Amino acid sequence: MFESDLKPVTLNQQALNDLAVGCAFLGSGGGGDPHYALLELSILIEKKGPDFHIDLIPASKLSDKDLVAPCGWLGAPTVSLEKLPSGTEALAGLEMLEEIMGREVNAVFPVEIGGSNGLAPLILAVKTGLPVVDCDGMGRAFPESQMVIFNVHGVSASPAVLTDAKGNSFVIGAVDNITEERVARAAAVSLGGICHLFEYVQSGKQVKDHAIHGTLSIAVEIGRSIREAKEKGADPFEALLDVMRSFPHYGAAGILFDGKIMDVKRETKQGFSVGHLLIEDFAGKNQMEIEFQNENLIARVGDKIYATVPDIISVMDRETAHTITTEQIKYGQRVKVVGVSAPSVLRTPEALEIMGPKAFGMSDRYRSIEALNGWKGSNDAQ
Amino acid sequence: MFESDLKPVTLNQQALNDLAVGCAFLGSGGGGDPHYALLELSILIEKKGPDFHIDLIPASKLSDKDLVAPCGWLGAPTVSLEKLPSGTEALAGLEMLEEIMGREVNAVFPVEIGGSNGLAPLILAVKTGLPVVDCDGMGRAFPESQMVIFNVHGVSASPAVLTDAKGNSFVIGAVDNITEERVARAAAVSLGGICHLFEYVQSGKQVKDHAIHGTLSIAVEIGRSIREAKEKGADPFEALLDVMRSFPHYGAAGILFDGKIMDVKRETKQGFSVGHLLIEDFAGKNQMEIEFQNENLIARVGDKIYATVPDIISVMDRETAHTITTEQIKYGQRVKVVGVSAPSVLRTPEALEIMGPKAFGMSDRYRSIEALNGWKGSNDAQ
Numbered sequence: 001m002f003e004s005d006l007k008p009v010t011l012n013q014q015a016l017n018d019l020a021v022g023c024a025f026l027g028s029g030g031g032g033d034p035h036y037a038l039l040e041l042s043i044l045i046e047k048k049g050p051d052f053h054i055d056l057i058p059a060s061k062l063s064d065k066d067l068v069a070p071c072g073w074l075g076a077p078t079v080s081l082e083k084l085p086s087g088t089e090a091l092a093g094l095e096m097l098e099e100i101m102g103r104e105v106n107a108v109f110p111v112e113i114g115g116s117n118g119l120a121p122l123i124l125a126v127k128t129g130l131p132v133v134d135c136d137g138m139g140r141a142f143p144e145s146q147m148v149i150f151n152v153h154g155v156s157a158s159p160a161v162l163t164d165a166k167g168n169s170f171v172i173g174a175v176d177n178i179t180e181e182r183v184a185r186a187a188a189v190s191l192g193g194i195c196h197l198f199e200y201v202q203s204g205k206q207v208k209d210h211a212i213h214g215t216l217s218i219a220v221e222i223g224r225s226i227r228e229a230k231e232k233g234a235d236p237f238e239a240l241l242d243v244m245r246s247f248p249h250y251g252a253a254g255i256l257f258d259g260k261i262m263d264v265k266r267e268t269k270q271g272f273s274v275g276h277l278l279i280e281d282f283a284g285k286n287q288m289e290i291e292f293q294n295e296n297l298i299a300r301v302g303d304k305i306y307a308t309v310p311d312i313i314s315v316m317d318r319e320t321a322h323t324i325t326t327e328q329i330k331y332g333q334r335v336k337v338v339g340v341s342a343p344s345v346l347r348t349p350e351a352l353e354i355m356g357p358k359a360f361g362m363s364d365r366y367r368s369i370e371a372l373n374g375w376k377g378s379n380d381a382q
Numbered sequence: 383m384f385e386s387d388l389k390p391v392t393l394n395q396q397a398l399n400d401l402a403v404g405c406a407f408l409g410s411g412g413g414g415d416p417h418y419a420l421l422e423l424s425i426l427i428e429k430k431g432p433d434f435h436i437d438l439i440p441a442s443k444l445s446d447k448d449l450v451a452p453c454g455w456l457g458a459p460t461v462s463l464e465k466l467p468s469g470t471e472a473l474a475g476l477e478m479l480e481e482i483m484g485r486e487v488n489a490v491f492p493v494e495i496g497g498s499n500g501l502a503p504l505i506l507a508v509k510t511g512l513p514v515v516d517c518d519g520m521g522r523a524f525p526e527s528q529m530v531i532f533n534v535h536g537v538s539a540s541p542a543v544l545t546d547a548k549g550n551s552f553v554i555g556a557v558d559n560i561t562e563e564r565v566a567r568a569a570a571v572s573l574g575g576i577c578h579l580f581e582y583v584q585s586g587k588q589v590k591d592h593a594i595h596g597t598l599s600i601a602v603e604i605g606r607s608i609r610e611a612k613e614k615g616a617d618p619f620e621a622l623l624d625v626m627r628s629f630p631h632y633g634a635a636g637i638l639f640d641g642k643i644m645d646v647k648r649e650t651k652q653g654f655s656v657g658h659l660l661i662e663d664f665a666g667k668n669q670m671e672i673e674f675q676n677e678n679l680i681a682r683v684g685d686k687i688y689a690t691v692p693d694i695i696s697v698m699d700r701e702t703a704h705t706i707t708t709e710q711i712k713y714g715q716r717v718k719v720v721g722v723s724a725p726s727v728l729r730t731p732e733a734l735e736i737m738g739p740k741a742f743g744m745s746d747r748y749r750s751i752e753a754l755n756g757w758k759g760s761n762d763a764q
Contacts, residue, residue, distance in 0.1 A: 096555075169555040170553065183569050187568055
């Protein structure tokens with residue numbers, strides 16, 4: 001059901017700007033603000049000259065035996081605001097990974113499409129010439145690395161390679177994927193809170209069978225819809241909802257709340273940015289509370305739940321229609337909360353065990369965002 | 383100054399029993415109770431038949447280009463009381479280390495002579511046939527892995543290989559030795575609190591130049607002196623002090639306190655067993671307080687300090703003259719506290735930076751145990 005028929009997609013600077021906007025949206029508040037990654041990518045591309053562009057290849061172009069490396073950053077997004085990368089982390093990790101595997105890596109892709117992590121493999125691709133596969137492992141972002149579709153399908157996270165800005169490197173050989181997350185998180189915390197990670201290294205066949213396909217080009221489309229609506233003076237939220245309803249993996253989408261940030265409680269704890277935020281509507285009557293662990297996990301008004309993981313909850317600036325990631329939320333911001341149905345592969349009983357409300361210690365059973373809000377069903381739910 | 387002229391030493395079961403007693407003593411309360419390691423070793427040797435024995439080789443027998451791997455366990459000794467090893471940790475780590483180094487390891491030795499860690503490489507040696515070098519890296523035990531003579535001499539702790547009882551493995555490539563400790567500790571905590579570790583892997587030349595030589599056979603002598611004194615009905619403490627005064631690395635030795643354990647505060651925190659204990663003399667007049675972090679760090683009565691790291695502070699059962707490691711200290715035990723001067727290489731300004739009182743956050747400047755107690759100087763202090 002995931003076999004993508006997408007053609008290779010060419011990304012120029014404008015497409016990359018759009019991609020950053022789309023990744024922030026799909027991140028459900030997490031994955032880190034893509035601002036810095038976009039700057040780094042833009043500088044790299046500018047140096048390559050005006051005709052340079054990045055090609056995304058569909059997974060169908062991979063050979064079954066290709067070695068494909070998902071990558072991204074692990075840690076608390078709050079840390080990434082102050083602790084900038086050195087730019088050497090991913091390359092050092094790639095070299096080490098190739099040494100361990102005894103062969104070259106053939107392609108990379110984002111382990112999660114959310115936030116700056118959606119852009120991470122593109123930076124590596126510009127530096128190395130490696131192709132980027134148009135897919136990811138989550139169809140959004142999740143805070144813990146075992147919350148990935150490859151784990152649902154029994155792919156091993158190990159060997160994983162963790163590298164940091166100072167040149168430290170760690171190879172993790174964990175017997176299970178929860179242990180991989182736990183050790184990687186502990187190591188990242190001990191190194192200052194954020195590290196680059198290769199994990200769930202897999203064959204081309206596994207990428208074709210299990211990845212969530214087309215999500216990089218979907219993110220570009222999201223950014224473009226918002227930008228074009230604003231250029232035309234149209235409502236960017238209407239454009240966003242329309243385009244989200246058109247994508248195969250998503251479908252159900254709507255505005256959950258409209259108001260002003262009244263309170264934020266956020267702490268950086270055990271390698272995560274955790275807390276909750278309160279949004280009050282402009283009538284001053286109702287408040288939506290959103291709990292987050294890097295990503296927004298649950299949105300409720302009083303006792304009524306509007307959305308929970310794995311469905312996407314994105315808090316967006318109501319003027320620019322750009323997502324505000326959880327580490328950037330501040331008192332006084334005027335926002336709209338947009339909810340979108342998660343890809344159906346994240347909603348199976350097996351997937352919900354790993355990335356549903358229970359996996360976050362919530363007692364609430366998962367109910368789909370469309371059921372909670374009386375919306376039309378998601379596109380791939382049937 | 384460390385060049386050993388010791389002959390190869392042959393260890394039979396009785397010598398191993400003596401070694402365990404000596405290692406517990408030199409551990410300064412740390413390194414873990416050697417009871418379990420001795421059991422494991424005894425079973426392995428029994429299976430090999432009555433004529434089997436372990437040979438210790440002096441470092442002078444190493445070739446300069448040999449690859450030599452110090453090893454031991456990292457974690458809180460309190461954890462090791464309940465979480466037993468699987469027996470596969472060291473072998474799995476050795477295999478991984480050889481793969482990383484691209485060559486075979488030629489010999490092993492204990493990274494610290496203290497407690498069960500003094501016996502750890504012997505277990506590996508029986509399983510693999512590898513020779514054990516008669517030396518260690520501390521001349522005692524220390525809680526943190528950068529507190530080792532090789533770090534004073536600029537040897538890199540990396541690549542280090544951490545393995546656990548479940549089959550997890552972790553290869554650490556740290557840019558400095560403090561980071562190696564920090565990440566290894568964080569990983570060990572995340573894996574349940576105790577792991578096997580190869581670190582400071584070095585050449586035969588480095589072992590000859592930097593290791594603290596002869597400490598395994600010294601530990602055997604310590605155990606034998608105590609045992610033989612008891613067999614003869616003599617005072618084992620007198621025998622212990624006599625033998626400690628005779629060794630080149632040590633020299634100053636005495637009984638610091640005699641009394642009953644009145645209070646123990648101990649918690650397992652951040653991968654260490656930390657706390658303090660109070661011993662009251664039998665007249666009920668004075669109390670000695672000892673602070674510990676895995677190892678005993680400082681002993682004082684009121685304001686008067688009797689000993690601090692790196693000098694050795696060993697709390698011993700006053701009947702058996704066996705050391706009680708910090709995780710085994712209990713209310714009511716009747717004990718003598720024995721102090722011994724540390725090897726002079728641990729007392730240089732460079733070494734004290736790494737393993738002196740300041741390294742443990744104490745404001746007290748280091749003063750030698752012989753100066754604090756008005757004893758004759760240590761043997762290698764001149």
